Amino acid sequence: MSPSRNSGLHIKELSVTYKDGQLALGRVNLSVPEHSIYTILGPSGSGKSTLLRTIAGLIKEYQGEILFDGISVHTQEPLIGLVPQSYGLLPWKTVHANINMAMKISHPYRNQRQSQEQQIQHWLAAMGIADLAKRYPLSLSGGQQQRVAIARAFALEPTIMLLDEPFSALDAVTRETIQRLFLENWIAHPATTLFVTHDVEEAILLGEKIIVMPSNKENHQVLIDNDHVFRIKHEDKRDSDDFFQQTKRIRKVIQEQW
Numbered sequence: 173m174s175p176s177r178n179s180g181l182h183i184k185e186l187s188v189t190y191k192d193g194q195l196a197l198g199r200v201n202l203s204v205p206e207h208s209i210y211t212i213l214g215p216s217g218s219g220k221s222t223l224l225r226t227i228a229g230l231i232k233e234y235q236g237e238i239l240f241d242g243i244s245v246h247t248q249e250p251l252i253g254l255v256p257q258s259y260g261l262l263p264w265k266t267v268h269a270n271i272n273m274a275m276k277i278s279h280p281y282r283n284q285r286q287s288q289e290q291q292i293q294h295w296l297a298a299m300g301i302a303d304l305a306k307r308y309p310l311s312l313s314g315g316q317q318q319r320v321a322i323a324r325a326f327a328l329e330p331t332i333m334l335l336d337e338p339f340s341a342l343d344a345v346t347r348e349t350i351q352r353l354f355l356e357n358w359i360a361h362p363a364t365t366l367f368v369t370h371d372v373e374e375a376i377l378l379g380e381k382i383i384v385m386p387s388n389k390e391n392h393q394v395l396i397d398n399d400h401v402f403r404i405k406h407e408d409k410r411d412s413d414d415f416f417q418q419t420k421r422i423r424k425v426i427q428e429q430w
């Protein structure tokens with residue numbers, strides 16, 4: 173059965189103005205099919221974090237519509253996993269307790285302690301941080317905290333996953349490893365995903381489509397098809413001609429839009 177026209181995340185004419193009158197986001201129109209991953213590139217201040225925070229329900233005052241499967245996300249409340257720029261970890265709880273508590277809040281009626289424990293162990297191991305379970309967030313490096321936040325987002329099994337520069341604190345080598353781990357895990361559990369990054373290569377490596385936000389908020393964002401690169405085996409992507417051509421293409425769009 174083909175998915176209905178309404179399935180997935182649909183954002184219509186979304187704009188956000190902060191209380192001080194600052195237009196943070198202007199006229200965003202976007203459709204992300206269910207189980208797809210789109211990456212977002214945009215200059216600083218173009219409203220990327222505001223977009224994710226509004227979808228996640230943290231910003232209540234906005235104009236326009238945010239729909240999932242045709243119904244407002246804030247009416248039906250599909251489970252949304254947000255990895256914010258600041259990681260969003262509770263400093264007084266251990267890594268394990270941070271994930272455990274988020275799972276309990278997200279799935280209050282589930283009462284399967286054993287499987288919950290297995291899930292936590294699985295995602296900590298998947299992100300290469302099994303040995304950090306008993307540590308407190310403030311005793312971890314920024315990159316380690318980012319991995320905890322990603323493990324937590326996956327452990328929630330969200331319908332929609334929103335990631336705000338989740339790999340920005342990682343060194344280049346770790347970043348490549350985590351990109352691969354992230355993609356493998358995403359393919360196994362494909363939530364409908366928006367992934368914000370400042371890194372053009374990361375946007376090409378991880379997105380089925382790439383959204384380029386303009387610096388002028390009156391302009392529309394540009395949607396770039398990236399399926400042909402996305403389908404290449406991850407290890408081979410960076411060295412492929414398609415990847416190289418796509419990098420050139422996106423840099424040109426950026427020069428025009430930023």
Ligand SMILES: Nc1ncnc2c1ncn2[C@@H]1O[C@H](COP(=O)(O)OP(=O)(O)OP(=O)(O)O)[C@@H](O)[C@H]1O
Pocket residue numbers: 190191192194195196197214215216217218219220221222223
């Ligand atoms: N709480 C706030 N109150 C007022 N203005 C805000 C607030 N948060 C963000 N802004 C403004 O809204 C605009 C968009 O900010 P936002 O953080 O969404 O941009 P961004 O694209 O995520 O930037 P960056 O890439 O630097 O993280 C900016 O002009 C910013 O100064």
